[in-house]
Amino acid sequence: MAQRDEHYSLDDDGLLVENVGPWAIDKLKIVTDYIQASGAARRRYLGAGASYIDVFCGPGRSKIRTTGKFIDGSPVAAFRKAKGSLAPFTVMHISDANPEILSSAEKRLFTLGAPVSLTAGPASSAMPKIVQQLSSSGLHFAFLDPHNLGTLSFDLFESLAKLKRIDIIVHVSLSDLQRNADRYSSAAHDQFDKFAPGWRDHIRADMNQGSLRAAILQYWSDKVEALGLPRAEHCELIKGTQNQRLYWLIFLGKHDLAHTLWSKISSSAKAPGFDF
Numbered sequence: 287m288a289q290r291d292e293h294y295s296l297d298d299d300g301l302l303v304e305n306v307g308p309w310a311i312d313k314l315k316i317v318t319d320y321i322q323a324s325g326a327a328r329r330r331y332l333g334a335g336a337s338y339i340d341v342f343c344g345p346g347r348s349k350i351r352t353t354g355k356f357i358d359g360s361p362v363a364a365f366r367k368a369k370g371s372l373a374p375f376t377v378m379h380i381s382d383a384n385p386e387i388l389s390s391a392e393k394r395l396f397t398l399g400a401p402v403s404l405t406a407g408p409a410s411s412a413m414p415k416i417v418q419q420l421s422s423s424g425l426h427f428a429f430l431d432p433h434n435l436g437t438l439s440f441d442l443f444e445s446l447a448k449l450k451r452i453d454i455i456v457h458v459s460l461s462d463l464q465r466n467a468d469r470y471s472s473a474a475h476d477q478f479d480k481f482a483p484g485w486r487d488h489i490r491a492d493m494n495q496g497s498l499r500a501a502i503l504q505y506w507s508d509k510v511e512a513l514g515l516p517r518a519e520h521c522e523l524i525k526g527t528q529n530q531r532l533y534w535l536i537f538l539g540k541h542d543l544a545h546t547l548w549s550k551i552s553s554s555a556k557a558p559g560f561d562f
Contacts, residue, residue: 301345301394302390303348303349306350312525318363321364327425327547328372332376334421335420336373337377341412342431344359344431346358346360360429361391376424379419380402388406403419428453435478455535455538458503464495514540518549537552
């Protein structure tokens with residue numbers, strides 16, 4: 287059962303709602319802007335399959351802590367935007383490690399008439415099962431939105447890289463890196479080992495924290511690109527209400543058109559990079 291505290295509450299319909307910061311609105315705008323922009327490309331693959339993949343899907347509805355305003359969660363927002371674009375998604379593959387959270391998202395999508403497909407379990411076990419169901423000739427979009435860096439394991443990208451046409455927007459937590467780099471880099475913890483396997487053979491753990499964080503991110507980026515998933519030149523920096531840097535939305539894609547679309551909807555003029 288999901289914890290009923292500052293993280294989750296119940297909606298009037300008895301389904302879970304995630305309590306989030308106001309910056310979630312900025313995050314979803316970037317994701318849905320890309321979905322809107324890629325509608326024409328998606329339309330060409332409706333026969334082969336144009337899927338949405340979200341293995342950290344959440345309950346499908348959120349509440350802004352500071353205002354009490356309700357907003358759609360990522361899978362619901364993605365479905366609505368695609369439906370109103372030039373082409374919908376042919377299937378919505380969702381997963382969450384918590385079955386009650388996953389059930390809430392499923393019911394909300396089902397009510398909207400979405401072609402939803404559930405895969406239960408943690409992201410690392412769900413992702414390979416989802417990829418096996420996808421057409422190799424289709425066009426697929428994945429949104430990876432974990433709560434922390436430790437759950438963003440590298441095997442997720444290894445699974446997605448098997449697809450011929452895959453666009454990915456991934457949430458990489460800068461605040462988690464800043465708070466926990468020292469702990470994650472210790473031999474007693476494996477968060478960095480899951481995120482960027484092999485980093486200990488290439489990066490000194492005793493360097494200053496800023497340099498360590500930058501090195502880990504660059505090492506991860508290089509490993510992802512080696513899978514055939516190059517990172518876009520510009521990443522979107524999401525900030526909090528006090529202008530604090532919270533996380534990056536990073537775009538990965540195999541094809542030039544996808545990178546062109548991303549450059550049109552992201553804040554490319556600001557060109558945020560891996561700075562600390």
